[in-house]
Amino acid sequence: MLEHQKIVLQNVSHNKELFAKELKKSVIWLKSHEVYSLYKWVNENFGETHNDVIQEVFSLKVSI
Numbered sequence: 001m002l003e004h005q006k007i008v009l010q011n012v013s014h015n016k017e018l019f020a021k022e023l024k025k026s027v028i029w030l031k032s033h034e035v036y037s038l039y040k041w042v043n044e045n046f047g048e049t050h051n052d053v054i055q056e057v058f059s060l061k062v063s064i
Helices: 002-012 016-029 032-063
Strands: none
Touching: 002 016, 002 032, 016 032
16 A cells, blocks of 8 residues: 555645645555655655645644
8 A cells, every 4th residue: 555655646746735635645544654654755755845745744643
């Protein structure tokens, strides 16, 4: 599932709203250890362009 979500995120990375929507779904669907891997991956690949979205989504996950 993690690899699938990486592909989806790559495909929607051009659109910030879609990226945020898919990232939120990913965090909900994935297992805890996969969420950490996803966090590292999105920061490495999209941290410069979508840092605000990444931080918002993952701060929500921590507070749940």
